[in-house]
Amino acid sequence: xxxxxxxxxxxxxxxxxxxxxxxxxxxxxxxxxxxxxxxxxxxxxxxxxxxxxxxxxxxxxxxxxxxxxxxxxxxxxxxxxxxxxxxxxxxxxxxxxxxxxxxxxxxxxxxxxxxxxxxxxxxxxxxxxxxxxxxxxxxxxxxxxxxxxxxxxxxx
Numbered sequence: 001x002x003x004x005x006x007x008x009x010x011x012x013x014x015x016x017x018x019x020x021x022x023x024x025x026x027x028x029x030x031x032x033x034x035x036x037x038x039x040x041x042x043x044x045x046x047x048x049x050x051x052x053x054x055x056x057x058x059x060x061x062x063x064x065x066x067x068x069x070x071x072x073x074x075x076x077x078x079x080x081x082x083x084x085x086x087x088x089x090x091x092x093x094x095x096x097x098x099x100x101x102x103x104x105x106x107x108x109x110x111x112x113x114x115x116x117x118x119x120x121x122x123x124x125x126x127x128x129x130x131x132x133x134x135x136x137x138x139x140x141x142x143x144x145x146x147x148x149x150x151x152x153x154x155x156x
């Protein structure tokens with residue numbers, strides 16, 4: 001999916017479909033950002049140690065997915081709902097279970113056994129949105145050359 005967004009200029013797609021892509025991506029990304037914020041705070045409350053200094057060396061509540069380009073998009077399935085956890089997932093090393101970011105941790109384990117794993121950083125998700133937003137803006141410029149007015153907005 002993200003490869004397609006990165007190469008949006010090369011893909012034949014009509015302006016209306018690009019607009020829908022922008023709307024859907026914006027909705028999904030905004031929801032993802034809210035869930036990440038919620039889960040990061042939730043994970044801080046799930047510490048199984050009395051003092052954060054007792055966490056294993058190098059542990060972080062959030063971790064970037066290693067070798068994400070080699071990980072198939074459908075490699076991580078939520079144990080609870082069986083949906084694919086593409087942008088983010090929660091991994092429990094005790095139970096060897098993954099959860100999507102929407103289903104929290106149902107196994108009952110706490111940090112440090114549980115960790116948030118992000119395939120893409122927040123900055124990367126925002127960058128992908130900008131690529132789609134620019135493509136929609138270019139479509140509008142072609143449809144409404146300089147001097148014509150377009151009352152629609154790109155404030156998504």
